[in-house]
Amino acid sequence: MSLRVEGLTFAYPDGSTALRGVDLSLSEGERVALLGPNGAGKTTLVLHLNGVLHGGAGTVEVGGLRVDAGDRARLAEIRRRVGLVFQDPDDQLFMPTVAEDVAFGPANLGLRGAELDARVDEALAAVGMAAHRDQVPHHLSFGQRRRVAVATVLAMRPELLVLDEPSSNLDPASRRELAEILERLPVTLLMVTHDLPYAMQLCPRSVILDDGQIVADGKTADILADETLLHEHRLELPFGFHPVRP
Amino acid sequence: MGAGHAHPLHLDRASPVHRLAPEVKIVATLLFTIVVVATPREEFAAFGGYALLLAGVATAARVPVTWLAKRATIELPFVLLAVFLPFAGHGERTEWLGLTLSVDGLHGAWNIFAKGTLGVVASLLLAASTTMRDLIVGLDRLRVPSVFTQIATFMLRYLDILADDARRMRIARLSRGYDPRFLWQVKAFAVSVGALFLRAYERGERVYLAMVSRGYQGRLPLATQSTATGTQWAQSAALPVAAAAIGVTAAMFS
Numbered sequence: 001m002s003l004r005v006e007g008l009t010f011a012y013p014d015g016s017t018a019l020r021g022v023d024l025s026l027s028e029g030e031r032v033a034l035l036g037p038n039g040a041g042k043t044t045l046v047l048h049l050n051g052v053l054h055g056g057a058g059t060v061e062v063g064g065l066r067v068d069a070g071d072r073a074r075l076a077e078i079r080r081r082v083g084l085v086f087q088d089p090d091d092q093l094f095m096p097t098v099a100e101d102v103a104f105g106p107a108n109l110g111l112r113g114a115e116l117d118a119r120v121d122e123a124l125a126a127v128g129m130a131a132h133r134d135q136v137p138h139h140l141s142f143g144q145r146r147r148v149a150v151a152t153v154l155a156m157r158p159e160l161l162v163l164d165e166p167s168s169n170l171d172p173a174s175r176r177e178l179a180e181i182l183e184r185l186p187v188t189l190l191m192v193t194h195d196l197p198y199a200m201q202l203c204p205r206s207v208i209l210d211d212g213q214i215v216a217d218g219k220t221a222d223i224l225a226d227e228t229l230l231h232e233h234r235l236e237l238p239f240g241f242h243p244v245r246p
Numbered sequence: 247m248g249a250g251h252a253h254p255l256h257l258d259r260a261s262p263v264h265r266l267a268p269e270v271k272i273v274a275t276l277l278f279t280i281v282v283v284a285t286p287r288e289e290f291a292a293f294g295g296y297a298l299l300l301a302g303v304a305t306a307a308r309v310p311v312t313w314l315a316k317r318a319t320i321e322l323p324f325v326l327l328a329v330f331l332p333f334a335g336h337g338e339r340t341e342w343l344g345l346t347l348s349v350d351g352l353h354g355a356w357n358i359f360a361k362g363t364l365g366v367v368a369s370l371l372l373a374a375s376t377t378m379r380d381l382i383v384g385l386d387r388l389r390v391p392s393v394f395t396q397i398a399t400f401m402l403r404y405l406d407i408l409a410d411d412a413r414r415m416r417i418a419r420l421s422r423g424y425d426p427r428f429l430w431q432v433k434a435f436a437v438s439v440g441a442l443f444l445r446a447y448e449r450g451e452r453v454y455l456a457m458v459s460r461g462y463q464g465r466l467p468l469a470t471q472s473t474a475t476g477t478q479w480a481q482s483a484a485l486p487v488a489a490a491a492i493g494v495t496a497a498m499f500s
Contacts, residue, residue: 050459076461084459091452094403096379105460107467138406152460 001064002028002160002188003049008058009212010044018044019056020212026160031182031189033199033220036209037234042192045209046162049190050082051075063159080109083153083187087164089137089145098124098140098148099133105156123155124148127181143174147181154185161187167195196224196237208233255317255373262481263307263375267474268384270482275372277486282364285493287357292496293364299488300367307375314370321366328358378402387473396466404449412442 003026010019018041026032036042047053048060054069061067062081068074086092095101099120106119124130127147137145146166153161166182167175179202182189193199199206199220206223208216210233216223223229224243230236237243263271278296285292304314332351339346376384379402386395415438426432454462 047455052455052458072463076463079459079461082459084456086452086456086459088452090407091449092456094400094453094457096399096402104457104462104467108461108463137403156460 002026002030002062003190004059004061005045005048006059006061008045008048008056008060010041010048010053010056018212019048021058022209022212022214024207024214024217026188026190028159028188029186030205031203032191033203033206034190034192034209035194035196035199035206035223035233035235040209040233041212042209043164044212046084046164046190046192049160049162050079050084076109080105080156081159083156083158083161085149085153085161085163085166087168089142089149092149092152093137093145096136097133098129098135098137101137101148102133102152102155105152109156119155119157123151126154126185127151128177141174143170143177146170146174146178150178150181158187160190161185162190162192164192165194166191167193167198194235196235196243197241200224200243208235210234255370256377257307257309257313257374259308259375261306261308261375263303263371266375266482267387267478268376268380269387270474270478271372271376272381272384272388274482274485275368278368278489279365281486281489281493282361282368285361286497287353287360289493289496292493293360295492295496296364296489299485299492300364300371303371303485304367307371309371309374313374314367317370318363318366321362324362325359328355328362331355331358392466399466400453404446404453407449408442408446411445415442 003024005022005024008019008022009017011017022041022045024045034042034045044053048067049062051060051067051069054067059066062078065074065078065081067078093101095104102120102123103116106116111119120133121130124133127150129144129147129151132140132144132148137148140148150161150163150166163182166178170178175198179198182191182202189203191199191203203220206216206218206220207214208223208229215233216226216229221243224237278299282293282296285296304311331354332347333345334348334351336348336350338349340349340352341347373381382395382398382402385398386392419434419438424434426435
């Protein structure tokens with residue numbers, strides 16, 4: 001089992017409850033879409049997967065390792081196993097060059113020298129950005145920055161890749177290119193998205209999170225075909241789109 | 247490391263000066279400036295010698311004089327202050343074109359002008375031959391506290407993004423008919439400065455989250471690059487050593 005979340009609850013310091021008992025399991029190599037309206041608790045859930053947020057009830061296990069905020073060494077290993085790609089690549093890319101940014105994660109894991117360089121090359125090659133390694137992130141297109149952001153976590157060789165809105169703000173070609181890259185990656189994938197066709201294309205399974213609870217979990221084709229369910233949770237298919245079973 | 251980052255003070259050239267490690271250039275510039283500042287203001291010949299040294303460095307670094315002159319105008323506001331000194335100074339006075347000027351004030355003005363210009367040109371040469379990124383790397387290797395170098399690194403990365411944010415907000419204001427002509431109309435501008443600050447603050451939080459998610463534990467990994475060789479230290483020492491020699495010689499023969 002790649003990811004096991006059991007009975008997870010969380011309330012923010014201001015008292016607003018974000019998660020009310022979330023149960024979610026992902027098998028190894030599975031690609032799952034996490035759907036839900038704005039404010040459903042998707043980002044809160046994602047930040048629990050690597051222990052950035054903690055303190056409520058329930059447990060999170062990644063590859064059999066329990067997330068424990070008090071244990072620094074274990075937390076470092078959890079953060080290696082879970083690769084989080086944030087929605088805005090400018091939040092993720094903070095170093096002066098692409099290569100330095102991709103090296104940041106593995107360097108935190110203690111890699112140095114030739115081994116580190118090899119990691120950087122491998123990750124950039126996986127997203128087709130090897131030619132841009134010495135460029136300044138600011139000078140790349142948005143789609144390229146998103147791909148580099150994916151590379152920055154791939155360089156840590158994660159078991160679980162978590163993407164927050166990977167298709168947002170991408171032009172159609174960049175969106176397709178990213179899908180092709182993601183499809184090839186040999187990792188477990190959890191994709192937070194409002195882009196239902198993208199979920200359909202990439203993820204055989206989908207879960208809907210609403211008001212801090214998992215309210216649906218099944219085949220993406222079945223979930224997207226259930227109009228009443230989608231409507232109840234403020235999800236809508238784009239005009240003219242009809243899900244077809246693959 | 248040729249990051250190719252565009253910043254207006256850097257001149258991308260291939261020259262022996264550009265190839266020097268950043269830390270030796272920083273130290274050389276600092277020492278040179280100290281020698282210049284420590285020189286008594288009456289040693290006119292010494293200042294001429296310093297100017298010649300800088301001209302030599304500029305030639306070696308292939309930095310055109312016009313490029314330097316344009317950017318050296320940054321010191322003008324400071325020099326303007328010096329212009330008043332000969333009129334305001336006390337003590338012995340001298341006649342020049344019908345004006346009575348204070349000798350002490352003249353010396354004071356010369357002092358500010360000569361030392362200021364030499365310092366600015368030396369710094370410009372450093373900036374022209376070293377990218378911002380390399381300057382930070384150099385400071386880091388000179389054991390400047392990592393808090394400062396980290397802040398500078400972030401500034402280097404996010405300044406452009408912040409400027410873009412500000413530009414977009416300005417365009418959005420203009421598009422809604424905002425065109426302030428009087429002081430009491432600047433409220434929207436002031437408010438958007440506040441909004442920009444909040445956006446930067448929130449981005450800071452998100453950047454930190456993203457860093458923590460990649461295993462950040464309070465220390466940035468050290469840049470793995472070759473540091474300066476003994477030869478490079480010796481080469482760049484030539485500038486301050488020559489300057490010191492000029493200064494001492496001038497002081498001895500006056």
